[in-house]
Amino acid sequence: MNLNQIKQPFTEQFPGDFSGDTMQRQTPKMLFSTVEPSGFENPELIIFNQKLSDEIGLGQFNEKSDLNFLVGTDLPQNIKTYATAYAGHQFGNWAGQLGDGRAIYAGEIKNDMGKKSEIQWKGAGATPYSRHADGRAVLRSSVREYLMSEAMFHLKVPTTRALSLALSGENVVRDIMYSGNPQYEKGAVVIRTAESFLRFGHFELLAAQKETDTLKKLLDFTVKNYFPEIISEGEQKYQEFFTAVCTKTADLMVEWYRVGFVHGVMNTDNMSVLGLSIDFGPYSMLDEYDLNFTPNTTDLPGRRYAFGKQGQIAQWNLWQLANSLFQVIKDEKFLEKTLNEFGTYFWKKHDEMLCRKFGFEKLISGDDDFFSQWQSLMQELSLDYTLFFNQLESHFNQKTTFEQLQKISYGLIDDEKLEKFTSFLSEYEKRLSQNSISSEESKKLMQENNPKFTLRNYLLYQCIEELEHGKRDLLEKLITALENPYEEKFPEFSVKRPDGFEGVAGCSMLSCSS
Structure with a gap:
């Protein structure tokens, strides 16, 4: 990678503190503090995003010479790393000064087209804004950061992105559910990029x-x-x-x-x-x-x-x-x-x-009521959000009738629920008939707006469990799936969350623990 192209745009503009002291403190009248990553002696690369590296102008990755940079060790001489201060309202309450507690900026790089990208490590050590925390990150949160940011990008949702994921070689203590049961977990570092990380x-x-x-x-x-x-x-x-x-x-x-x-x-x-x-x-x-x-x-x-x-x-x-x-x-x-x-x-x-998700060309009078009816149906019948639209789209294949949708795709055995679903599908057919576009055009709208694959928490949980034991097969499959979310690359992922993952920490609900 061409690391000598990385510049420091933020520090050239605003007052900063160049002490390099990482003791957690208030920094009035300062928008940033220079700080060096902790450095890790035994990093291990999990994944590097070569396509993104080429896109932002860093070029080809060489594991022998570049791995240490990915965890904030052995930095080029031209890089002066820093963390920024910001404030915020958390859960509706003013929290005062906050800041980059786990994020450290390497700087900014420009590609051949003139597009700029900021680069920062997440999990590379404490900053003055860590608020008595260690500035580290664990494998599970880092895997989630890497995979979800890339999944959002390929879903065409505006997002920060991830350049790399590596084990730091350290163990980090975390209490995953704040239950008074802290445990050692594998530490990791993500490099993430964005045009800017400026926040409210x-x-x-x-x-x-x-x-x-x-x-x-x-x-x-x-x-x-x-x-x-x-x-x-x-x-x-x-x-x-x-x-x-x-x-x-x-x-x-x-x-x-x-x-x-x-x-x-x-x-x-x-x-x-x-x-x-x-x-x-x-x-x-x-x-x-x-x-x-x-x-x-x-x-x-x-x-x-x-x-x-x-x-x-x-x-x-x-x-x-x-x-x-x-x-x-x-x-x-x-x-x-x-x-x-x-x-x-x-x-x-x-x-x-x-x-667009329903295949309608435009809003018309009465759609408010239709959408309200749909929301009530979804909640009352506990229908899967992604699978619902995927199955609805299958009707346009002329292989699946509405009756099959009712009885097979959604597993609605209860007569009362089936009646409600049948009533909704009848309303949907009526609404489709008001389109002036063809069925093929409706189907295309649905295909472009309804992903076949979304990165569900139970899949992330399984992936993290495998990575904890050195296995990467599921990681590679998930990368392929999330890079092609509007195609069904792996039918085994197009299912409701298996019952065995109900109530498992990390599969439906999580804490803010990193």
Whole structure:
């Protein structure tokens, strides 16, 4: 890899602390601190994303010369590594200064097309923002980070990505369910990339510190580097920036709903101003459809971040961002109007997305009722979200009748449930008849918007268990499947979660433990 191309863009723009001291502390008036990764003596590569390396401009990987870099050891001389400070609201409460507790930036690289990508290690050691933690990561969380970020990319959902996954050679102590039963686990390091890792929390920190001049500088830096479509100046520039963040955030939520993704920890410090999926912790893809499902044990009993609340929480988080930007924008009516319009835009995009999943060419009068009927059916019959649309699409193959869908595909033996399902399919046929596009065009819409494969937690659990014992067969199959999510490469993955995984930690619900 050509590591000499990595630059440090963030440190050139904002005040920083160059002490290199990793003792956990408050760093007022600082947006970053220089810090060196801990370094690991016996790393072991699990997987390297060569396609991504070529895409971002790092080039061909050589395990002998490059492996140590993947875990933050033996760095090139031109790299000055750092971690950033940010603040945030966690589970609805102001948490004050936070920051990159496990993430350390290597810097930024530019490919031949001029596209920039930031690179950072996750799990390479403590930073001043680790809050008395060790800055390490364990294998299970690192596998989940790597695989899910790549799965989201191939599902065409805006996301950070993963370049590599390696064992650190160390054991790390973690209490997986916060049950008072800590155990040693294998340590690991992920390198992840994104155009930028700027979060709502970076802006919240400066606003809380009343650092208005630096807040303006950060806004100017962000617009210049990541929002080239904004060419206005003065307050209008900042207004257009906020509008763009609202739009990108709403679009991201719609994509999460399209594929059935539940983030689980939608704190403001986990929200990207570029509208990217970021920080893959106790997330889950939906198995059975449930608007009240949360994969995060820490989110109980309130279920603040449940599947059905993600759009609402995104808007709440944007309110907190607006409060921070008010120091610069100073137009309360504009901010309120923009935030109030978020819901209108979101629901329009959401319902248009559902139309495509059902093979409808456009929204028409009465679709609200149809979608409500569908949601009630899904929840009442505990139907699998991904499999439902896959089976519905099979009707267009003219090999599967609606009667077969009822009795075979969904296993509806109960007469009352079967009657409800039959009634819904009748409504679906009526709605399809109102399309002006052909059946083939409807089928194509469904194929493009309904993945055949989603990375379910029970599959991740199995993969992690195998990797703990040095086996990589399932990992390789999952990589192939997630790189081709709109094809059915492995029919054995197109099933409901097996009963044996019910209630197993890591298969349906997880904690925030890393």
